[in-house]
Amino acid sequence: MDYRLYCMTLRMNIDCNGCYHKIRRALLQMQELESHLIDRKHGRVSVCGAFIPQDVAIKIRKRTNRRVEILEVREAAPPPPPPAAGGGGDGGAGHMA
Template sequence: MSEKYCCMIMRINVDCNSCCRKLRRIILRMKVIENHLIEKQQRRVCVFGRFEPADVAIKIKKKMNRRVEILEVQEMEAEVENEGE
């Protein structure tokens, strides 16, 4: 089962630097997320990768023990990596 590439924007309350570092550690340990952007002032997190959006949000919610609100999900077209075969 291969998931599509997604860009997901979430709202998470990260009010201090240690919360931001903890969130960054959690995101970096998730193998399915390729890129991320944490906007502390706007309380938004943007992640990009090959994943199911609900699964990523649930995992972050469990590890951070904070409410995670999915604002937007955009599905991208996957590029074919093995065109020559």
């Protein structure tokens, strides 16, 4: 399956500390997630990583037994390639002898 880097925002009902910890434990157990952010005040959960968005939402729903609503799915930009090794990159132009 083709996994791409995504950042996804979910809406969940986070009523109490128990709910928060249940969601947090479920997120920490998921190997495909690189990072997560739980916003208790607004009831939002943001996750980033290489995954299929619908599959992650279903897993969270099953593990927490809570309704999950996908608000936004963004494809994350891949990291920039490292600079090429060697030389200054300008080919010696502007060098005075």
